Amino acid sequence: MPRDMPSTARAPSGYRKGEETRARILDAALVEFGLGGYAAATTRQIADRAEVNLPALTYYFGGKEGLYLACAQTIVAGYRDGVGHVALDVTRALGQADMTPAEAAALLRRLMAALAHFLLSAGEASHRTLFVQREIASPGPAFEILYAELWRPGIAMAAELIARVRGGGCDEDEARLRAVMMISSLTGLVEGRDIVARAIGDPDQLDAVVAILNDQIDAMVRPA
Amino acid sequence: MPRDMPSTARAPSGYRKGEETRARILDAALVEFGLGGYAAATTRQIADRAEVNLPALTYYFGGKEGLYLACAQTIVAGYRDGVGHVALDVTRALGQADMTPAEAAALLRRLMAALAHFLLSAGEASHRTLFVQREIASPGPAFEILYAELWRPGIAMAAELIARVRGGGCDEDEARLRAVMMISSLTGLVEGRDIVARAIGDPDQLDAVVAILNDQIDAMVRPA
């Protein structure tokens, strides 16, 4: 299918087999890149996990870096699926002038719950989150897209809502700092999943996390 | 100086030059391992940064893995210097039976402030924190020592204090979850230092972070 190397589009009339292979490679790459990062993941490991031979990676993605970028775009698409709806509601509500602290708190609760679900839900999510956090911690080829599509809007929305929850008693920098810390408390749970598992007998972690976040949001809306 | 490879001790009578070289290699390795992780950092990059030739790494640390472990031990030593005193106070206080929520909150504030200083203070700290977080996110040769010496006691102390701050209204799992999230909100600031810098015009970030942590602790002590 791909004659030009890093092609994402389909050929004019529908082949099948190729798309499945492409998806298998992408899944395998997300796991390997997520576990070890760009440099640590080898093309052979990815090919083995995908049950594909080595040149298939070049054939479908143009090379290791193209595959890495394709992973980033896949993650962004998943984020839009999971958080996009809430993000749209938040953006609309922020466009309107008046918003009570209680209304802002309710939106913030929804936003954080959606983020928690996207970041913490079992299975693929942990690899996605590790991938994103690794790229943020040491910027590589996919930094700009992940920052522009995931972190920047996430911080911006959370910060604006936090500022409105706290009314006048919170400048913009503090609101952004609180936003980063609140989101980081979620990503840290994924990065530390091994140590969290050792510390906590974990049946319903997602619910417990959302409850704690709601608690923190409630604390912000009460007068200090 | 080293005849047996991964030696940390000094030779019987005092040479000088070797210790300085060893320290230069260690510093360079902390930077490179912190930025890229074990696999991404190459021995040549480390040697170049330390202004040393390649065999010096084997000579002083027995190889790449020995150097990595030496970095971890250096970090642990730095943690003891920075947080050990507070940790001792916390341990002593927890040993005694009675502790009011207000006393627990005061100790928790001190502990979190010390952790924030250790994790966020400028310069070497960011490489240290990145090193630790990377090892926690994908366990390697240094996982056990970093978990046993840094994360486990940190979580344990914070969780016990949180449980006492909240009195009966907080089971052990919730306290540990809150502890992990609170500490992760700090490490996330280091991992996301590039995006934090974009979002926040940062003069006194450390003070602002400590203020926010104190705010969260105050919220926990107030009745829900």
Added chain:
DNA sequence: ATAAATATCTATCATCTGATATATTTTCAA
């Protein structure tokens, strides 16, 4: 059925990586 497009495979290359053998220089005790 046939040719072209699409997909998969084997074999191999140039480069990089960690490590070491070995030579040379420096340091210090006697």
Added chain:
DNA sequence: TTGAAAATATATCAGATGATAGATATTTAT
């Protein structure tokens, strides 16, 4: 000063890595 230990340097090795050339197989349109 002299000899041994300690430290630094050069050159090189075996293996891994990303990538590609080129052969082969499969699918689709005509």
